[in-house]
Amino acid sequence: MELLFAVLGGLIVGAVAHVVLPWRSTRGSLLGPALGGIAAAVLWEALTWAGWQYDGGWIWVVALAGAGVVALVTEWLLGRRRSAADTAFYERVKARGA
Numbered sequence: 001m002e003l004l005f006a007v008l009g010g011l012i013v014g015a016v017a018h019v020v021l022p023w024r025s026t027r028g029s030l031l032g033p034a035l036g037g038i039a040a041a042v043l044w045e046a047l048t049w050a051g052w053q054y055d056g057g058w059i060w061v062v063a064l065a066g067a068g069v070v071a072l073v074t075e076w077l078l079g080r081r082r083s084a085a086d087t088a089f090y091e092r093v094k095a096r097g098a
Contacts, residue, residue: 002054003044009060010040010067017071023079026086031078032071040067 014036018029043063052059 003041006040006044006060006063007037009064010036010038012036013040013064013068014071017068017075021072021075021079023075023083026079026082027075032075035074036067036071039070040064043067 011033014032014034016032017036018024018027018032040063043066044059047059047062048054
């Protein structure tokens, strides 16, 4: 049951990451929540296999903070890359037309 709550928390953290970062229009709206949920699930399972207790506070902090970091970094990098690719494409099209 705790894994379900950890994944739900990761989904929420990923959705917040999508909203607070620029370049929202260059990414899919479900990318952040999906990344957050997957990262939270993987971190939660890895930490439970490492012997961390479900009722401990640190497992929640690490799983949700890690999910947030994964979502933020991935969305930041993808947004910058897409923006640069769009600008380069626009310059190529503009150069051909003139």
